[in-house]
Amino acid sequence: FLQRIGRPEYMEVHITPENQRLQLLFPLGAIERVRAGQERLADYFVSYPGWVESHTRVDTDFWSVRVRIPSLRFQLGQFGPEQILHTAVCRYDCTLGTTPALSSTAAFTQASFHRHGEWTPLVLTVASPRQP
Secondary structure (H helix, E strand, O other), X not given: OEEXXXXXXXXXXXXXXXXXXXXXXXXXXXXXHHHOOOOOHHHHEOOOOOOOEEEEEEXXXXXEEEEEOOXXXXXXXXXXXXXXXXXXXXXXXXXXXXXXXXXXXXXXXXXXXXXXXXXXXXXXXXXXXXXX
16 A cells, blocks of 8 residues: 555555556545445556556565556656655465454554555655665
């Protein structure tokens, strides 16, 4: 989950270990309307494959993902130092049994990833030079 401060919309990107992606763009309040049956989740799908880029790595005891999100997705010409985004990187794992394992970088007070006020502020900094 990622939202630029001061913008009414936020993105949600689901990525599987096989690098299958579900890309969503929600205006504030949309998820509540979907849950109430007033709108369809499909109305918020982003079908453009290059909207974001992702790469996954699967090993015997872990998997990881790297996501590249262009600044244009936030109506920015470029990202810059001191810009603030709200974010939550979350995991919903149903492979371990009947009860899904939920985890997140945000400290949610309830098991709901769409609690915007509980997402973590992410302050961008100047990029460090790449080491060889």
